[in-house]
Amino acid sequence: MNIVDELNSRFLTQSLASKDGGLSAAELDKYKKIASGYAEMENAVAVLSDMHANVSYVYYGQFSKTLGWRCIPAAENRIDSIWEDGILKLMHPDDLHEKYLQELRFFHFVRRQPKMKRADFYLASKLRMKDGAGNYQFVLHRLFYVSSPVTNGLWLALCVYTPWFPMFAGKSVVVNSVTGEVMELGRRNDSQILSYRETQILRLIAKGMMSKDIALLLSISINTVSRHRQEILRKLQVKSSIEACRVARELGII
The missing domain is CATH 1.10.10.10 (Winged helix-like DNA-binding domain superfamily/Winged helix DNA-binding domain)
Structure with missing residues (x-):
């Protein structure tokens, strides 16, 4: 069993919808537009994963060409999984394993925050991914979680991939986007x-x-x-x- 299965078993077993109703299609559409906006404005590859429906929506900015993909800019690609294998297989195995461990830490970190404060935080990681020529280059990966509007669970995960830049020196850190505070999720x-x-x-x-x-x-x-x-x-x-x-x-x- 790989650690993707381990994360999968956690994400997909949350109680996300109330007994008397499902999750809002309008609310989902709002976050799909946000993911598309990242792809368009930052030339990013953005993946919005719905942990209630077990589907993902992928949006390709110009950075996707660096990774060797010929994709229509800002076009939406739906995948019947919360994992985008086409992206994951490009990552260096050591970085991929560390990415999953950090995501597990971040998942629990966000769950411990008051619901109104969860949107303040994102996880930023420096990863190695293969480009179109098969060479590894550094990539900045950011992970955001969105709470379910009807329960205390986490509903959506937004991953944004862009070229790494030297001003981001950390390997993997949690950023408070309101205060600018940066912290590492370690053994403590x-x-x-x-x-x-x-x-x-x-x-x-x-x-x-x-x-x-x-x-x-x-x-x-x-x-x-x-x-x-x-x-x-x-x-x-x-x-x-x-x-x-x-x-x-x-x-x-x-």
């Missing part, structure tokens, strides 16, 4: 992804302990251990305990 933030009890249980799982042994050691029921295990998988966006331990080690949680 990772420790907030899992609760103390979840971290405790995951460490025991990593040691090879079974649920019944963990329950006995911690003086809790097996059902409680099982609930914690499911929550660990949900928060780390994985499908197995083995993958949970691997991702947690990479994030420095265990």
